[in-house]
Amino acid sequence: MKKFISYIISITAILVLMMFILDIIYTQIYSRSNPRNTFQYILKTKDIKYDIVFLGSSRVASHLDIKLFESLSNKNAMNFGVNGISLNDNLLQLKLLIDNNISISEIFLQIDAEFNYEDASIVMTTEAMPFLKNKIVKFHFKKYNEDFNYLYYLPFYRYLIYDPKIGFREAFFSFFNKNPKIDPKIGFVPKYGSDLSIPRVLPLTVSERNIILEEIIRICKKNDIELTLYLSPFCSKVENKEYLESLKNKIPSLLDLSEGYDDELFYNCGHLNLQGAQLFTENLYHATLNNELK
């Protein structure tokens, strides 16, 4: 029995050692490689000045043609919108941008149904996992992720649990600095065509409050960043459109940019196609900065 127990202990020790070594290898690969997603791009961007930063989900990533916006406004802007992320993730993005000494004059934050959610998205959680030792990331997840202790203290556990996006394949490509399909430096992910067959359903009611948004507002104030909250358009077939009215009542400062888009300008009910995005970029510019400039 003694021999068997030593055998089990050695197998367990080898397994733990492998997890420990793999954790170091993967973390090093992700830390040293070229950015393959927006999160990595934010982490590796330092000491830059942005006049305007756009934050939000895919309804920012696909709606703001940043080159067009820069040419219209003559300002240095960046679109940090990411498909599937939440306000909680925007908060983390903001904290990282500030920590990296990135100077921002104004932030445009897109809000709609996200107002009802305070959790981090799986997308951003996954992208952030290799950087859990970063103090900002660490404290953010410690506060908002109930599995933090497992993720932080068990070696390689984070890579096992989120393996579809940060597993072997991604580590392999990162190691060889393979270019990603969507370049995070470009900051605009246009969509093509139009298919409104899948309905988009908004929540029935608006949450009482969103503490994440409150924290974003607080941080912006503290760092002298002007914050503009705005609402992007939905197609005419969106269900529970009353939600948007209730949201506007809840946030009186919410800039409504959702009107005036025909259905053919939509890729799907929640996302504009390239033509729609270019029109939206122009409209946003005229509705905000152009008025100011005049």
Added chain:
Amino acid sequence: MLFNSLDFAVFLPIVFLLYWFVFNKTKTQQNLLVVVSSYLFYSWWDWRFLFLIFFSTIVDYLVGLALSKEKKEKKRKNLLLISIFVNIGFLGFFKYFNFFLDSFIESFSFFGVEFQGSPLNIILPVGISFYTFQSLSYTIDVYRNKLEPTKDFISFTAFVSFFPQLVAGPIERATNLLPQFYKKRHFDYDKAVGGVHLIIWGLFKKIVIADSCAAYVNEIFSNYETMNSISLLLGGIYFSFQMYGDFSGYSDIAIGTSRLFGIDLKKNFNYPFFSQNIAEFWRKWHISLTSWLTEYVFTPLSIYFRDYGKLGLSIAIVINFTICGVWHGANWTYIVFGFLHGLLFIPLIIRNSSFKEYNISEQKKIPSLKEILNITITFTLVMLSLIIFRANNITEAVNYLKILFSFNFDGGFQLLLIRRYTPELIILIFSFVGLEWYSREKEHPFFGRWNNLKLITILMCLLLFGAFANSTEFIYFQF
């Protein structure tokens, strides 16, 4: 409690240490711990169904005792019928009641007769098909005088509820498993290490092969209407490997875990994808169910139909495999799956080749062209039947097969909305097939000179390629 869960990783060492260090004085102590831990293991899902296992155990134990005392054939037969009625009754009610009710209503409405009846809200107790068949084998064997009935209730309870194989087999025969509970078990280092190796190999098959395939399979089968033939073909291949990795992985973990407690379970899979015909496939796939059905269903049926020669044998085999299909669950897809496999035996019966052994020599590094052709044909037939098995209903299965055989290859390998990629999975499956081929005469690949290195490599592969993010329940839990 899943074998691939953290709960089980805590449960198993605790029971192991208690078994060998605390409850190790007598076989009764050991068996008592087996019973308590097995009931705890089962109650992790739903403690209410412990009653069913316990009731089955008591009925079969008492029937066994009564059979030993009873000499009159008619009364013995009645006692056996009580056991069959209770076990099959539970199984029938929990598993098939709604299915038969629906089929009954549908068949009446087909003839224009409306029949009112609403299905019951029945939860299927996990593992019911496995433990009822296992328990039933005891009373049948006692009835046939192949086994002495036991007076040791604790040993019998341990036999029915032994946790490593309680919920998804292998379905053990009383003649093999029960006598092992009559003796005190002594720790055997080689057996225990072999058990650990099987557990690791089983986890590899489940987490690396089956769960990797599962993500693709779910995506393809959910969107089959929009996919081309090549994607649907891959869907069928992936599901075949998912089923195999999942169920044989479970069986390996169950057998390995049993060995840690000094108990030997029978092999349940023997590299079935290298089979050269359907008969050989079924001698190597879910062996414990096939051998159970052969002994208790096929053999009596073939005796009954013996006067009809090959026709009789064919009828017996088709009935046998249809029952095999029904055993899997209350859905026409399973019934058709079983029935088709029965039909696939008929050419072999006609050619007298259903019992022919095709073992490919261990010395052969690669199979001959004929062997490759036979293996490919057998795998293709199995894969096509598994598409029916996987589909939600017959209409879906037929539509899937229609698109598959439309030979539409436009678009090549289609992108799936999952963060996993076709070339990687194909490489993984080919590597797995190579590894299986290399170790086809052994239980697992951990043998020979580089034993420890192979073990470390598999552990590394588990970490690197395991699909932990979408870890799923074992497929056979639902049966």
